[in-house]
Amino acid sequence: MTLQLATRRIVTPGNRELETVARYLSDSVDQILRTPILNGRLVENVVMVAGTPIDIEHKLQRDYRGWIIVRKNEESSISELPTQQFPGSFIKLISTAGVTASFWVF
Numbered sequence: 001m002t003l004q005l006a007t008r009r010i011v012t013p014g015n016r017e018l019e020t021v022a023r024y025l026s027d028s029v030d031q032i033l034r035t036p037i038l039n040g041r042l043v044e045n046v047v048m049v050a051g052t053p054i055d056i057e058h059k060l061q062r063d064y065r066g067w068i069i070v071r072k073n074e075e076s077s078i079s080e081l082p083t084q085q086f087p088g089s090f091i092k093l094i095s096t097a098g099v100t101a102s103f104w105v106f
Contacts, residue, residue: 036065040106044071048095053081055090058105063087065106072101 032038046056058064064087069078076097084092091105 037104037106040104042070042102042104044102046101046103048076048078048093048099048101050076050095050097053092053094055086055092056103056105057090059089060105061088064091067091067093067106068104070102070104072099074099076101 041058041060043056043058046054048054067080072078074097076095076099078093078095078099078101081092081094084090091103095101
């Protein structure tokens with residue numbers, strides 16, 4: 001039996017227990033790889049001006065599902081604006097202070 005795991009092929013001998021373990025492992029890895037948060041993009045060093053909305057291009061080629069602040073150089077509150085004109089290309093955010101921030105958009 002030959003199983004596909006990511007891009008590597010695993011060839012198992014006729015041992016049923018080993019084949020079962022390999023199948024479960026392959027299924028588990030596939031499930032992890034389909035997790036939405038992993039299918040994202042890092043957008044780095046976005047310069048934000050206090051109180052000024054900014055459109056951030058995420059380049060996902062689909063509507064984004066969420067975002068996480070992964071780094072910022074100043075204390076500020078960053079919020080998503082309720083009106084998103086082009087969710088397939090951009091996310092519109094606003095900050096309470098001038099800040100340079102990086103985001104994981106998924």
